[in-house]
Amino acid sequence: MERAQNQIIIIGTGNIAHNLGLHLKRCNQEIKGVWGRDISKAKKLSQKLESSCLTDLNKIQSDDLAIICVSDVAIATVLSQINIETAVAYTSGSVKLNDLPQREKIGVLYPLQTFSKNRNIDISNVPFLIESENEHFKNELIALAETLSSKVIEANSDERYNIHIAAVMVNNFTNFLYYLSEKQMREHQLDFDLLLPLIRETVNKLDELSPAEAQTGPAKRGDKNIIEQHLKSIQDQDTQKVYRLMSELIQKK
Numbered sequence: 178m179e180r181a182q183n184q185i186i187i188i189g190t191g192n193i194a195h196n197l198g199l200h201l202k203r204c205n206q207e208i209k210g211v212w213g214r215d216i217s218k219a220k221k222l223s224q225k226l227e228s229s230c231l232t233d234l235n236k237i238q239s240d241d242l243a244i245i246c247v248s249d250v251a252i253a254t255v256l257s258q259i260n261i262e263t264a265v266a267y268t269s270g271s272v273k274l275n276d277l278p279q280r281e282k283i284g285v286l287y288p289l290q291t292f293s294k295n296r297n298i299d300i301s302n303v304p305f306l307i308e309s310e311n312e313h314f315k316n317e318l319i320a321l322a323e324t325l326s327s328k329v330i331e332a333n334s335d336e337r338y339n340i341h342i343a344a345v346m347v348n349n350f351t352n353f354l355y356y357l358s359e360k361q362m363r364e365h366q367l368d369f370d371l372l373l374p375l376i377r378e379t380v381n382k383l384d385e386l387s388p389a390e391a392q393t394g395p396a397k398r399g400d401k402n403i404i405e406q407h408l409k410s411i412q413d414q415d416t417q418k419v420y421r422l423m424s425e426l427i428q429k430k
Contacts, residue, residue, distance in 0.1 A: 184209050185201060185209055185244060186211070186237050186241050187211045188211075188213075188244065188246060190213035190215060190218035190219055190221075191246060191294075192294055193268050196288075197246060197268065198225070199225065199226070200300045201325070206324065207228075208227070209241060210228050210230065211228055211231065219231070234258035235259075235260070237260060238260070243264070244286060245267040246267075246268050249269050252267050252272055264282035265283050266283075266309075266318055267285060268287055270287055270289070270306075274310065282309075282311055283314075285306065285318075285334075286318050286321070287307075288303050288305055289305070289340065289344060291348050302327060302328060304329075305325065305326050305330065306332040306336075306340065307322060307330065307332070315331070354419070357415065357416045361416055364412065389430070396424040396427035399428060
């Protein structure tokens, strides 16, 4: 994608902005500038990316590519401050293209992955979901994404929205279960790391089995005595509620 080689602007300073910016730089995409609501954070990220720190969205030029990596509720506000002629891509899973003010070049560059600032991941197999009603701009976004990953997929707003719902469940909800499990272990002076091999195998076997086929445990077996014993032993009310609900739902399947 020649047009974006020296003209990418990263908007945002959070997890996605950090990771996407760094990976773009590693793929020889020079980052022209970084804008952030918190100027100190924007300066830090711009230094990492060897780029300038922008203080005014209105000064982003018409031949720049602005990649918006901010919270869903802030996208429209940020977009309204950018030159209407500037090409813009945003990284949200749930914000639909038609819900935003229209412009000639607007699209979606959505990496289907969880990101943390201080954790480096292999982005080459991360799915990137692309959408734009402008065919030429869509092809530009596809070309840019292909410099990062081998898994670049066109997906419309409804498809991306439903993918994001499922992604929240397998990532955010699952991680919250890890949090409750860690709390349960800690309350009994036990090491959460003991569960890591189990967690990894639970994920790994999905390469060969469907989630329904991979389900095991007391609820799957219908072992109500064990379930009741566990519920009586769990002291944390939130953990108890989740354990009961999950057990009931598994037994219904």
